[in-house]
Amino acid sequence: MKCLKCGTNSLYRARSNGKCPQCGKRFVFEPKRGDPYTDGFFQAALTQISAKQSLYFHPRHLYFELARRKKAKPLQNPKAAAIGTVVAGLIFGVIMSFPLASFLGNAFFLVALVYLFILFRAAKKVISAAESPEIQFKWLDFSKHLNRWKAVEGETIPYLLQTSDKPSKLIAAPPFKDLLDYSVERLILCDKPEIVDFLVANQFHLEQKCAILSFNGYPRENFEEIRAMLQRSEHLMVYFIHNASLNGCSMVSELKRPEWFPHAKIFDLGLNPVHAEKFKGLWEKSNSPFRTLAGYSEEELAWLKEWKLDLMVIPPSRLLRHLRNQINAHQEKIVDAYAAGDGVSDFGVESGFVLDFDDGGGGDFG
Amino acid sequence: MVSLGLSKKQTHVRPLAKGELVLPGQRQRNFPVIAGGVGLSVSQTHTLEQSWRAQGVIPQFMQGLRFESYACEVGGQDLRTAQAWKQQIQQGQISAVKGGFVVADHESDRQLSLYRDPMGERTLFYTRIGAGLIYASNLDLLLASGMVQRSLNLDALARYLSYAYLPGRETLLNDVFELLPGEALHWSQGEVKTEHFWTLPEIDRECSEETAIRLLREELESAILRRMPAQETVCASLSGGIDSSLVVALLSKFSLSKVRTWSVSFGEKYRNELPFSQALAEAAQTEHQILEIMPQTVMHFLDATLACLGNPIGDPLTVPNALLFRTANAYGPVLFNGEGGDPLFGGPKNIPMLLSALYLQETKTPEFELARTYLHSYRKLYADLPQLFEPETLKALTPGGLEKDLIPWFSAQSEQSLVHQLMSANTRLKGSHHILYKVNAISQKLGVYPASPLFDKNIAELAFSMPPQFKLRGGVEKYILKQAVSDLLPAQILNRPKSGMQVPVEQWFKPGGPLNREAKHRLRNLAKYPWFKRDYFQRLAAWDLGGYLPRHGLKVWILLSLEAWLRYYIGGP
Numbered sequence: 001m002k003c004l005k006c007g008t009n010s011l012y013r014a015r016s017n018g019k020c021p022q023c024g025k026r027f028v029f030e031p032k033r034g035d036p037y038t039d040g041f042f043q044a045a046l047t048q049i050s051a052k053q054s055l056y057f058h059p060r061h062l063y064f065e066l067a068r069r070k071k072a073k074p075l076q077n078p079k080a081a082a083i084g085t086v087v088a089g090l091i092f093g094v095i096m097s098f099p100l101a102s103f104l105g106n107a108f109f110l111v112a113l114v115y116l117f118i119l120f121r122a123a124k125k126v127i128s129a130a131e132s133p134e135i136q137f138k139w140l141d142f143s144k145h146l147n148r149w150k151a152v153e154g155e156t157i158p159y160l161l162q163t164s165d166k167p168s169k170l171i172a173a174p175p176f177k178d179l180l181d182y183s184v185e186r187l188i189l190c191d192k193p194e195i196v197d198f199l200v201a202n203q204f205h206l207e208q209k210c211a212i213l214s215f216n217g218y219p220r221e222n223f224e225e226i227r228a229m230l231q232r233s234e235h236l237m238v239y240f241i242h243n244a245s246l247n248g249c250s251m252v253s254e255l256k257r258p259e260w261f262p263h264a265k266i267f268d269l270g271l272n273p274v275h276a277e278k279f280k281g282l283w284e285k286s287n288s289p290f291r292t293l294a295g296y297s298e299e300e301l302a303w304l305k306e307w308k309l310d311l312m313v314i315p316p317s318r319l320l321r322h323l324r325n326q327i328n329a330h331q332e333k334i335v336d337a338y339a340a341g342d343g344v345s346d347f348g349v350e351s352g353f354v355l356d357f358d359d360g361g362g363g364d365f366g
Numbered sequence: 367m368v369s370l371g372l373s374k375k376q377t378h379v380r381p382l383a384k385g386e387l388v389l390p391g392q393r394q395r396n397f398p399v400i401a402g403g404v405g406l407s408v409s410q411t412h413t414l415e416q417s418w419r420a421q422g423v424i425p426q427f428m429q430g431l432r433f434e435s436y437a438c439e440v441g442g443q444d445l446r447t448a449q450a451w452k453q454q455i456q457q458g459q460i461s462a463v464k465g466g467f468v469v470a471d472h473e474s475d476r477q478l479s480l481y482r483d484p485m486g487e488r489t490l491f492y493t494r495i496g497a498g499l500i501y502a503s504n505l506d507l508l509l510a511s512g513m514v515q516r517s518l519n520l521d522a523l524a525r526y527l528s529y530a531y532l533p534g535r536e537t538l539l540n541d542v543f544e545l546l547p548g549e550a551l552h553w554s555q556g557e558v559k560t561e562h563f564w565t566l567p568e569i570d571r572e573c574s575e576e577t578a579i580r581l582l583r584e585e586l587e588s589a590i591l592r593r594m595p596a597q598e599t600v601c602a603s604l605s606g607g608i609d610s611s612l613v614v615a616l617l618s619k620f621s622l623s624k625v626r627t628w629s630v631s632f633g634e635k636y637r638n639e640l641p642f643s644q645a646l647a648e649a650a651q652t653e654h655q656i657l658e659i660m661p662q663t664v665m666h667f668l669d670a671t672l673a674c675l676g677n678p679i680g681d682p683l684t685v686p687n688a689l690l691f692r693t694a695n696a697y698g699p700v701l702f703n704g705e706g707g708d709p710l711f712g713g714p715k716n717i718p719m720l721l722s723a724l725y726l727q728e729t730k731t732p733e734f735e736l737a738r739t740y741l742h743s744y745r746k747l748y749a750d751l752p753q754l755f756e757p758e759t760l761k762a763l764t765p766g767g768l769e770k771d772l773i774p775w776f777s778a779q780s781e782q783s784l785v786h787q788l789m790s791a792n793t794r795l796k797g798s799h800h801i802l803y804k805v806n807a808i809s810q811k812l813g814v815y816p817a818s819p820l821f822d823k824n825i826a827e828l829a830f831s832m833p834p835q836f837k838l839r840g841g842v843e844k845y846i847l848k849q850a851v852s853d854l855l856p857a858q859i860l861n862r863p864k865s866g867m868q869v870p871v872e873q874w875f876k877p878g879g880p881l882n883r884e885a886k887h888r889l890r891n892l893a894k895y896p897w898f899k900r901d902y903f904q905r906l907a908a909w910d911l912g913g914y915l916p917r918h919g920l921k922v923w924i925l926l927s928l929e930a931w932l933r934y935y936i937g938g939p
Binding site for chain 2: 209222334335
């Protein structure tokens with residue numbers, strides 16, 4: 001295993017005290033003692049998720065990145081793999097039976113039965129692991145690992161945002177008297193405050209000239225003022241992003257209500273069940289009571305009843321880039337409409353706006 | 367984008383990537399430049415006299431007044447003589463002068479006063495020589511004195527990299543300064559004092575919207591009429607945005623002959639604004655041409671353009687601007703532009719800063735945070751400085767200097783309007799030191815006067831006296847300006863969203879792009895200077911700076927402009 005400080009590769013017996021034999025640096029993880037990854041593996045995930053320490057990220061971004069990296073490559077044919085496991089196990093068992101039969105005597109049949117049981121259990125596990133869409137890595141385990149990392153590498157992980165129960169505090173009273181006299185024409189509406197923090201920390205609001213709010217009233221200090229400001233905007237466009245979950249998907253229909261933005265153009269950018277296939281292996285079990293939702297097919301509702309998919313499965317750089325591309329593409333459509341001398345009163349299209357995960361080298365999500 | 371079916375053969379001009387920027391047959395128009403000094407020894411004066419005369423400039427050392435101006439008038443009277451300027455100064459009315467000027471008033475051989483116009487349409491550099499002082503209207507002329515040590519000002523270097531221009535008095539050379547717009551400098555007995563003879567006005571709450579619209583229209587027409595050449599062809603650049611469109615529409619209204627207009631394109635495969643500029647050209651019946659500029663052409667003229675500039679400007683439009691002036695030289699003495707609408711009337715820099723103020727994290731120093739955000743909003747190399755500079759360079763910088771420069775613009779007090787303060791900062795910084803500075807510096811050598819009517823002093827005074835809510839109405843930028851010209855412009859231009867002129871630097875410089883090899887070569891040269899980390903340039907050249915929007919191409923351009931400037935003014939690494 002490689003030391004992150006001096007780069008020395010060491011064998012387990014040389015590092016059995018948990019330290020690098022060359023420089024004495026403590027290792028955080030030890031796969032030989034049951035940890036699921038090495039320090040290098042964890043560091044690589046951190047580097048990837050922060051885009052080489054240039055983007056802020058949430059702990060759940062890191063959680064999904066580790067899960068994605070840990071996840072075995074999907075098998076082309078899980079059943080064939082299971083049969084292969086059984087056949088290989090049987091050949092091994094037959095070869096071993098000759099010396100063992102005379103050694104074990106009557107107990108041989110009992111050992112053979114146990115062996116066969118274990119063999120078939122292993123084959124079954126191969127099939128279920130290959131086919132399960134559920135994330136196999138527990139959040140609680142990840143949290144413990146993160147704390148262990150902090151204990152050794154330092155409490156402050158660069159670009160890591162605070163955990164979800166403590167969204168950062170924004171200033172309550174804007175010091176300039178005219179701050180709320182104006183408006184903007186774009187809003188990114190999120191289903192969770194953590195996404196607001198994530199976008200603001202990465203200055204997405206400055207880059208794309210958009211307000212950012214959460215559906216449940218975040219940032220608390222300014223929420224009503226910002227919402228009132230947006231309601232005055234004549235050409236407001238709302239881009240809604242959310243988890244593919246019963247809660248997340250139910251919110252979009254409420255945005256036409258009077259307390260929200262009855263006159264705005266609203267674009268549901270997902271996630272939705274339609275995106276789920278790309279993220280197989282990162283799904284989580286739904287824990288919301290089922291209710292039917294308008295605009296979703298039977299198949300999608302069946303998926304939502306059983307599963308949910310967190311928006312943070314999308315790595316930060318990809319999510320920011322996708323959002324930016326979608327907003328810019330929409331803006332270009334509007335400019336083109338003006339250039340053609342038509343569509344002046346029509347601010348774009350309302351439907352057909354889903355996150356397209358296939359642009360620019362996709363396929364590394366699921 | 368949509369084509370309006372114009373014949374490409376008739377409308378396109380494509381400058382070649384060869385030859386000199388200043389063409390041999392270019393019309394030489396008499397653009398006076400000024401230079402002089404005070405408090406110098408006899409031998410110093412003699413040396414300067416010889417150096418500057420060799421440059422074709424007659425310097426001023428004794429009592430007398432020299433000026434350089436364009437479209438200057440006061441009370442309807444043109445200011446064309448030294449006597450008229452002297453009278454204006456003696457009456458304490460220099461602030462009432464409209465137009466661009468720099469004036470050097472040698473009250474005696476022991477007293478000198480320098481003045482620069484309020485908006486910064488003209489430029490004046492100066493430096494101390496012992497107890498004395500010398501000045502010149504461009505940096506080359508000042509350096510031609512042979513008395514200036516060429517050493518780099520590292521704080522100014524950090525400013526250039528953060529803004530892509532130099533936002534204040536300091537130049538990239540230690541001890542060489544630029545007189546600020548609206549400033550007077552007085553030298554007497556070896557002592558230097560500066561004072562602002564003009565400042566941006568405060569908001570007049572009594573102004574009604576109707577009055578503001580009427581007054582603005584009057585001032586727009588007056589500013590354009592005052593800058594129009596008496597007889598020659600009227601020339602203008604036309605981007606297709608609202609600002610240049612309104613200038614062209616008014617020029618066409620007042621001009622007896624057809625106005626000649628140009629738009630810039632970088633080739634059909636890149637998004638452009640041509641449908642808008644062509645629509646306006648048709649509506650205003652101008653003689654319209656598209657200047658199609660290829661990447662190799664831009665690179666070919668980069669060095670020559672930077673040599674015109676004096677202070678470096680890392681704006682990818684510098685070379686296209688220079689080529690526009692060169693093209694216009696054959697037709698008329700003045701090239702109009704639409705610069706000024708954004709900083710004066712609530713253009714696109716305001717909304718990101720408003721949002722930034724709304725989403726400010728809890729902090730003890732909100733003005734410091736706003737200053738940081740303002741620097742970030744330029745989207746240049748501010749955030750990259752720790753990776754770009756060697757530790758010794760970082761140590762040599764004034765701690766927090768970049769942010770502290772800006773704090774006066776963002777001192778958050780309950781009675782202040784953020785938009786008013788932002789527009790002040792944008793006008794004073796970007797307006798004067800980037801936009802007006804650039805067009806003035808480039809045009810001088812290309813024999814065409816730049817006319818920026820929207821930066822007219824009276825228009826600026828009117829714009830700043832209006833409530834900011836007239837300019838930024840809801841989320842609509844430049845609302846009042848649009849209202850003032852709503853009868854002149856087609857709805858498709860008046861109501862269109864801003865998209866801006868994008869120079870395709872990302873595509874040009876990316877690995878495999880047409881200018882990638884040349885950029886790498888020049889960046890390698892820049893990396894040899896002692897202030898920079900080589901590793902940064904390697905990552906930049908490999909398009910590997912990280913982040914979701916690293917803007918590699920723009921950063922390459924800013925650094926290439928710096929490399930050309932350093933080679934010209936300081937010498938090789």
